[in-house]
Amino acid sequence: MSKFVTKTIETVIGRQQFKQLVIVEDKVDAIRLQQQIDKNEVEIDGVLDVYESNLEDKYKSSFRGMTALMNRVANLQSLPEEKFRDITPDKEIVKEYEIKYQDLRVYLIKIANGKLILLGGFKNNQDSDLKKFRALKRQFLEKGGY
Amino acid sequence: MKLTREDLLKSNEYWKVQLQNDLYGIIEEHMKKNNLTRSNLAENLNVTKGYVTQILKGEFDHKISKLIELALACNKVPLTYYVDIDEFVKNDALGKVYEVFPITRMQHVTYESKNPQPQAKPGAKISFDFQSSLATA
Numbered sequence: 001m002s003k004f005v006t007k008t009i010e011t012v013i014g015r016q017q018f019k020q021l022v023i024v025e026d027k028v029d030a031i032r033l034q035q036q037i038d039k040n041e042v043e044i045d046g047v048l049d050v051y052e053s054n055l056e057d058k059y060k061s062s063f064r065g066m067t068a069l070m071n072r073v074a075n076l077q078s079l080p081e082e083k084f085r086d087i088t089p090d091k092e093i094v095k096e097y098e099i100k101y102q103d104l105r106v107y108l109i110k111i112a113n114g115k116l117i118l119l120g121g122f123k124n125n126q127d128s129d130l131k132k133f134r135a136l137k138r139q140f141l142e143k144g145g146y
Numbered sequence: 147m148k149l150t151r152e153d154l155l156k157s158n159e160y161w162k163v164q165l166q167n168d169l170y171g172i173i174e175e176h177m178k179k180n181n182l183t184r185s186n187l188a189e190n191l192n193v194t195k196g197y198v199t200q201i202l203k204g205e206f207d208h209k210i211s212k213l214i215e216l217a218l219a220c221n222k223v224p225l226t227y228y229v230d231i232d233e234f235v236k237n238d239a240l241g242k243v244y245e246v247f248p249i250t251r252m253q254h255v256t257y258e259s260k261n262p263q264p265q266a267k268p269g270a271k272i273s274f275d276f277q278s279s280l281a282t283a
Binding site: 077 | 148149150151153154157159160162163164167168170171174175202203204238
C-alpha cells in the first residue's frame, strides 16, 4: 500500500494552484512529510517529475509545450477541447481532466483552488493510462489526500 | 535536467502555445458572438474548413500575413510588443505580469531648458567650463 502527499509544480504559475501527486511508502509519516514539502525542507519527486525524467530526449520539446498548456489552464486562459478536456465519467463527483500536447498526455483532477496531476501518459497508451489514473484517483480520495 | 521556469519562459514552445491559443481564443469568441459555424467562418475568410479546424485546435502555424488577416476578421488588432527576455524572467519571478493598456499619446512636446543660456552673438568667443558642467550634471 502507498500513501500520498502533494507538491507544487514550480514551472506552472497562475491564478489556480497546480500540484502533482507524490507517492510514498506506507510507513512514511505523510502528514509530517507534507509539512516539510510545504516548507521546502525536503526534495522529493512527484509523479510529474518522474514522468519528465523518464521521457526520451525526443519528447523534451513536447514536454515544454505541455507545461505551457498547464500554465494556460492555471491562468484560466482559452484552450481548445483538443488540448484540455473534461473526461469526468457520469455520476463522478470529483472532476477529471486530460491535457494533451502531441504524443504526451497528463491526467489530473480538480482540487480546492486548482488542479492535481495524478499521472503522465502517452497517446498510444491511453486506455491503460486512464485505468491507472482512475485507480490512483480512487486511492487518493479514499485516503483523504494522505 | 529538470525543466525550470526560466527554461520554459525562454523556450520556443512556450510562446508558440501562447500565440496559437490566444488566436484560438479570439476566433472562438468571434464565432460565438456572431453565431458562426466553422463553414461560415471558412467562407468569410476564404479558406478551407480544414484550415479553420486546424486553427480551432490551437495549431495555427502559418504566415504572419494570415495571422493579421484572421485577427482583423475577428475585429481585433494583433498588438505585438517585445520585452527583454531576462527582464521578463526576473519580473515573472517577482510575480509580475505584463498587460497591454492604452495611454494618452503625447502631442507637440517642447523641451525647455531649466537654465536658459544667453544666445552668443555672431563672432563672439565661446568658452565652455567642462569641470563645472560635470559638477552640475
